Amino acid sequence: MRDRPFSSFFLKSTGSGPPLRIGIQLDDMTVGQAAASVIEDVLAAGFAQIRCVILASDRSANRGVTAGRLRRAASTHWVAWRAVTWLDAKRSRVDDPSAMRDIGPRLASVETIEARWDRDGSDRARLDRTGVERLRAADLDVIVQLGRARPDEAVLDLPRHGVWRFRHGDPDRYADGPPDFWEMIAGDLVTVVSLERLGYKARGGAILGSATFATDMGSPARQCVMPLFGSTHLVIRALWQLHERGPAWLEARARIIAPRPMNDVRQGPTNGAVIDWFVRRLVRRTRRRILARIGRGEPVSTWRTAIRVGHAGLG
Structure with a gap:
């Protein structure tokens, strides 16, 4: 018997309000799994x-990554990280959550609003005046950002309940880097993925929900699997809470994120941080093999969380 996806428990609402009007921001109609x-x-x-799709797919500005990210990827600061992830991808056999899928046929009947992916390093999906007016006319409740391009500042206050996006990592500690990168480098036992409502400043906003996962310390590919696949329910759960229980209920439980200077948090992945992690990983692996050879293998502790639905209780 196959378990139901967790998100399937949030597909029906008894709320009396009209259906929520949702906008989706994408870089392309081909998206990750x-x-x-x-x-x-x-x-x-x-x-x-889904009432509209904001599509930041200017081909001159978007060839897989933004110009700003291309400059960073080409810089020497990311050489070690690119080498490690390339080697890891060769040896790891995991279901890749970033493997691309064409979602265009599923959204064929939805209005598309074209945006320009800014190439000045801001990574913004810029809308012209006509685009902003079309978005205002859509009368949206929520915009969900699923692309890499950041929303235009002009649209942040258009949806009644804001622009939502996934945030990987502790916002008080990590500002940059690939998803779930710093937890592995720093040796954090858990990896956090949050659903964030954007504020009017790049570091502002509120957390609407979070999911935590055991950190895989040894493989960048394996480290991404559970956080990316296991956090997808956060969007539909928050939308269900908004419709079922109302905006006041959702707002009362949101955690406000105070704006924070970018230089107060760790950014990366720098060569030094990646090399340090790789050396520590190599030392741990060598130590485990030596102990196993002499019959003194280390115990490995793991934990899992299960949710029982419809349980009547023990009393």
Whole structure:
């Protein structure tokens, strides 16, 4: 018997309000598997409708990554990280959550609003005046950012309940880097993925929900699997809470994120941080092999969380 996806428990609402009007911001109609799962959840929900797609797919500005990210990837600061991830991808056999899927046919009947992916390093999906007016006319409740381009400042206050996006890592500690990168480098036992409502400043906003996962210290590929696949329910759950229980309920439980200077948090991945992690990993692996050879293997502790639905209780 196959378990139901966790998101399937949030597809029906008894709220009396009209269906939520949702906008989706994408870089392209071809998206990663995890992002496609979020879109499928919203399409399957009986209390939400995708009314428009904001598409930042200017081909001159977007060839897989933004110009700003291309400059960073080409710099010497990322050489060690690119080498490690390339080697890890060769040896790891995991289901890649970033593997691309064409979602265009599923959104064929949805209005598309074209945006320009800014190439000045700001990574913004810029809308012209006509685009802003079309977005205002869509009368959206929420915009969900699933692309890499950051939303235009002009649209942050257009949806009634804000622009939502996934945030990987502790916002008080990590500002940059690939998803779930710093937890592995720093040796954090858990990796956090949050659903963030953007504020009017780049570091402002509020956390609407979070999911935690055991950190895989040894493999960048394996480290991404559970956080990316296992956090997709955060969007449909927050939309269900908004429709079922109302905005006041959701707002009362949101955690405010105070704006923070970028130089107060760790950014990366620098060569030094990656090399330090790789050396520590090599030392741990060598030590385990030596102990195993002499019959003194180290115990490995793992933990899992399970949710029982419909349980009547023990009393």
